[in-house]
Amino acid sequence: MSKVARWIGPIILLSVVAAGVGYWFYWNALADGLERGFGRWVEQRRAEGVSVRHGAVEVTGFPYRLELHVAQPEIAAPRLNMAPEWSADEAVIYFQPWKRGHAIAEIRGPQKLGWIDGGVQRRATVVAERALSSVRFTDRGRITRYDADLVQVEASGDLALRRAARLQSHGRLADAGDGGPPALELTFRGDEMRVDxxxxxxxxxxxxxxxxxxxxxxxxxxxxxxxxxxxxxxxxxxxxxxxxxxxxxxxxxxxxxxxxxxxxxxxxxxxxxxxxxxxxxxxxxxxxxxxxxxxxxxxxxxxxxxxxxxxxxxxxxxxxxxxxxxxxxxxxxxxxxxxx
Structure with a gap:
């Protein structure tokens, strides 16, 4: 066996190890950036007068994806019309390291809603067998499209909805042809619903x-x-x-x-x-x-x-x-x- 042939195996092995270690560092850098980015998003919302509270934050998913786990998320916007509030047991947001500008969120556990209607505080709870949403955004964080899908929904409280086999909503920004402000296109669909x-x-x-x-x-x-x-x-x-x-x-x-x-x-x-x-x-x-x-x-x-x-x-x-x-x-x- 030639001297060159003896080195081929170790060189390939070292290349694979180096690539693996490099990807590990890359994934961890992305994970750290994701956690810091979430912290910045929370501070920005609070500066706008939106109350954001949450429990433990953890990034997992190595090696194939990034999973941002946020325990007990709570969001309230008292300055907005109807002062909406929302909370859940956990929100998990999925990112793929090689696919920028796209995130998928899964809401786990009952979702609790609150709002003010005619000066009266309203409350409701929504439970879904599956609650997923997809968001596409630019490098500057501007959302260009969202899709939400809830399956086997049960609602209680002050909502008109009682149950639904499926609820879906979609939204996207459509640029104006004259270069003016974009339009917002929205679609909502409910299947096999029971309402008040x-x-x-x-x-x-x-x-x-x-x-x-x-x-x-x-x-x-x-x-x-x-x-x-x-x-x-x-x-x-x-x-x-x-x-x-x-x-x-x-x-x-x-x-x-x-x-x-x-x-x-x-x-x-x-x-x-x-x-x-x-x-x-x-x-x-x-x-x-x-x-x-x-x-x-x-x-x-x-x-x-x-x-x-x-x-x-x-x-x-x-x-x-x-x-x-x-x-x-x-x-x-x-x-x-x-x-x-």
Whole structure:
């Protein structure tokens, strides 16, 4: 065996060891930076008036990923509208060392929510079999997209939701073509839900509810002053798609909305209703339609009824929100109070 051949094995072994040691140092540097970065994020939020509390913080996951474990996370924003609060048993945030700009978070244990509604403190608890979210962000920490997925959800307390087989939400920033402020695109979906019938005109059981909206431009925050500024510079909310199905009743629609000077929603849209008579009965039960108005609305809808390609009866019904009143085919249904 030549002298060169004798050295090939040790050289390969040393190279592998050196690479392993180098990656170990690299992973630990990333872990230290992640823990310090979390500490900076906490201090930045506190400087903004947001209360952030937590228990032990630990980074694990070597060698394939970084796992930031945060025990007993609690976040409260008393300066924001409704003063929201949130807490959980543990939050675990996953990062891949070779994939920057993407994180996955898992929330473990019951999530406790708090908020103020009309001067009254509200509380609720949400328990999910699985609660995951994905966040994509730039090198400067700006979030460009998020996705959240909760499976087998049970809720108690002051929430309208009671349970759901699945809840999903998605959001992303969409750059304006003229170089102006970006728009915010949001989608929410719930499957096989049970809700408080007192707040649902379509009843307790909702098989599917999905809404896709665009806020253009994106408001700076949900604080009243920021929402007023958004309204004053022509901010609009586009309902790109609405789909609600419960039993034989299905409603789809779209519309464009804004805020009026009294901070109430205003705008107009169109609904397509399958099972229109049941829809009117549900609206009458939830609203303040008189018997005569209910009959008039049924007659108006019957006159507009058509058949789709599958032979189903469908009604295309315009609706509007103006001066604090929701109207369908010019029949007043509900009050539209100020949003904040």
């Amino acid at each position: 019938p007192a707040v649902s005109p379509l009843g307790e059981a909702v098989d599917l509810a999905r809404i896709a909206v665009t806020l253009a431009p994106m408001p700076e925050s949900t604080a009243p002053a920021a929402l007023d500024a958004w309204r004053d510079r022509g901010g609009v909310l586009e309902v790109n798609a609405l789909h609600v199905r419960t039993g034989e009743l299905a409603v789809t629609g779209d519309g464009t909305f804004a805020l009026d000077a009294a901070r109430r929603p205003e705008g107009a849209g169109v609904l397509q209703v399958f099972g229109a008579e049941a829809f009117v009965d549900a609206l009458a039960a939830a609203g303040d339609l008189s018997g005569g108005a209910q009959l008039g609305l049924k007659l108006a809808i019957k006159a507009l009824e058509e058949r789709d390609r599958e032979g189903r009866a469908v009604v295309r019904a315009p609706f509007s929100i103006q001066n604090g009143r929701i109207r369908l085919l010019e029949f007043g249904l509900f009050e539209a109070p100020p949003l904040y």
